[in-house]
Every structure is written in structure tokens, then in C-alpha cells.
Amino acid sequence: MASETEKTHALLQSCSTESLLSSLGLGLFCTVADRLLQFPIIQQNAWLRALSDNSVHCVIGMWSWAIVIGIRKKTDFGEIILAGFLASFIDIDHFLLSGSMSLKAALSLPRRPFLHCSTVIPTVVLTLKFTMHFFKLKDSWCFLPWMLFISWTSHHIRDGIRHGLWICPFGKTSPLPFWLYVIITSSLPHICSFVMYFTGTRQMMSSKHGIHIDV
Template structure:
């Protein structure tokens, strides 16, 4: 059932609540601090430690971003947030597929960027997932998954953009993103996602905490 105009307005306002904005500021601060910590010599000089730390930061940003979108309303939401972190981190597995090796050195020495790092893949994957869910009638139990995939993967791509730019195939790639732009884009991504959900007229279930839950 479509939400009423009043429900939509309340959902939009709550997605920009004081608590939600503070959470976004905290996410921006985390992005700044975490990436500065990666420059410490003890981390930078070890391929394994640097790679694990980098991937863990992707995961935390994915979890934090999704928590802002939905708010933590009950224990089930913790599982959603962990899944968002997993999705934000698992993209890097394509490095090993392209390298055709489990060697970390080979995965870090690729001649080109692997396919999941093409930003065009994100909307295609989200829409494909939504279509599959519709075909297999998973709409009610996994309604959040396409939106989660979009937020998690986009946060990963934005962060990678500070080093490599955004790869928008088949049009090429952008210049590396300025660090300040990366922080702003990452911290505002959850609100932008919530706003798009509002504009698409999806059903919005209002929680008691900041954030919105969406049925698609």
C-alpha cells in the first residue's frame, strides 16, 4: 500500500532529524580520522595490515550509512546493519577474480580495475536484484536489500574515488575525488538515498528513532 502524503512528509522530515544529522557528522569525522590512520607507517608498510584495515573501513562506513537510513529500532536491524557492512566490503573480492589467484600481491597489482568497481554496475545490480525479488516473491521479507546494496556499494566506490576516481563505464573515469568531497558525499549519501526513496513514492514505515524503513 502506498503511504499517504502526510506519511511521506513525516518520513522525509525524520530522515533529516537532528539525531540523523549528528550521525552523519559523526560518519564524516570517522572518514577523516580512519583514512588518516591508514597513513601510519606501521599500517602502510604491511600489505596485509593495510588491505585488511582498508576493507574494514569500507565495512564500517557501509554499516554506519545504513544505520542512518533505517535507524536502529529493534534487534533485527543489527543484522541488517552487519549485512550492509558485508556488502560494502565484499566488493573487493573481484580483485582476486581478476587476478585469478588468492595471492594478495597479485590482487593488488592488477593491470586494470576489476568489474565490480565500475560504478555503472551499482544501479544495474540494484534493479536486477529488485526484479529477482519480485519474480521469487521475496518482496516483503527482503524489501530493504536493493536499497542496502545501493548504499553499501556506492559508499565503497566513493571512498575508492579519492585514489582512483570514479569509473563510469563505458564513459571512462573521473579524476581522483578531493578528500573533502569524499567526506561530504559519504556523509550525505544516506540522506540522499532516503530522499530518493521518498521521491519514488515507496511505502514508508515510521520508526521511533531517526531514519526510515522502506518497502520497495
């Protein structure tokens, strides 16, 4: 098992000056990007609005995962791109629920689509972890449940400033204050890192990302 010294060293890396500055940058990006999306030129064009909104989801997902792992190798960019894809992929359920590839139909649904239910996140993450453990994929793809958690959670939190959080079967919350969205989003990578370090996991401590801890 990892020693307390090794765990402390790994944890300090997640709270480095570089990591904290990256989180501040993420919070600034969220603030600026969502303000820019309110410009009439974007709001009056359905396609431009949808693509811009989805792109911001993608960038937040990528930025968040980059904070978690740091960028030490070229191969890390593959994970970061995957995190962005997962963060933006959720919106495909708009088209699935509408049963059409029409953007107008996807944006005028009678109810929120299923991937926008926040209860789905822990359900899918835990199912994925158990599945990976069963098929012995926990070493090669150990990062995936955590990446999915961050990518999907950041998407839901951002959507929450407009629609609130939909928590099945309890209903939905009121819209989140913008300042709370920014704080949660910029803090989420560090929260995830803390959980990974102190729940017996070793994902973030692998030599893949420059932190080697034997287990």
C-alpha cells in the same frame, strides 16, 4: 496509498537531530580513519593495509545503513552487519581477477576489477529489484536493493579519492577531492532516504523500522 502527512512524518524522521548528528559523525570517522591509514606502520605492511582499508569500507557501510533505518530493534543489527559485509565484499573481485588468493597478486592487477566499475551499481540494483518483484520477494527483502546501493556506492566513492570513478563505457574520472568524498559519503544515507520516500517506494516506511504507512 500513503497520505502526504504520513510521508512528511517519515521524511522528518530521516532529518532528525539524531540522524544529522550521526551523519556528522560518519564524516568525522571518514576523515580520521583515512588519515590514520596513511601512517607508515600501516602502509608498509600489505596485509595490515588491506585489512584496515577493507574494515573502513565495512564500517562506513554499516554506519550509513544505520542512519537510513535508525536502530530501534535488536533485529536491525542484522541488517547493519549485512550492509557492512556488502560494502567490504566488493574487494573479492581483486582475487577473482588475479586468479589467486595471493594478496600480492590481488594488489598488483593490470587493471581495475569488474565490481569496481560504477556502472555495475545501478545495473545490479535494478536487476535485483525486478528479480525480487518477479519472485514476489519485495516485502520480506524490500530493503536489499537500497542497502546494496548505499554499501557499494560508499565503497566506490571512497576508492574514488585514489583512483577516480570508473564509469563504463565512458572511462574514468580524475581522483575525487578528499573533501568531496567526505561530503558525499555523509550525505548518501539522506539522499537515499529522500529517493525512497518520493519515488513511490515503501521500504523505509514499513512498520519494521517504526514507520507504518499502508499502501
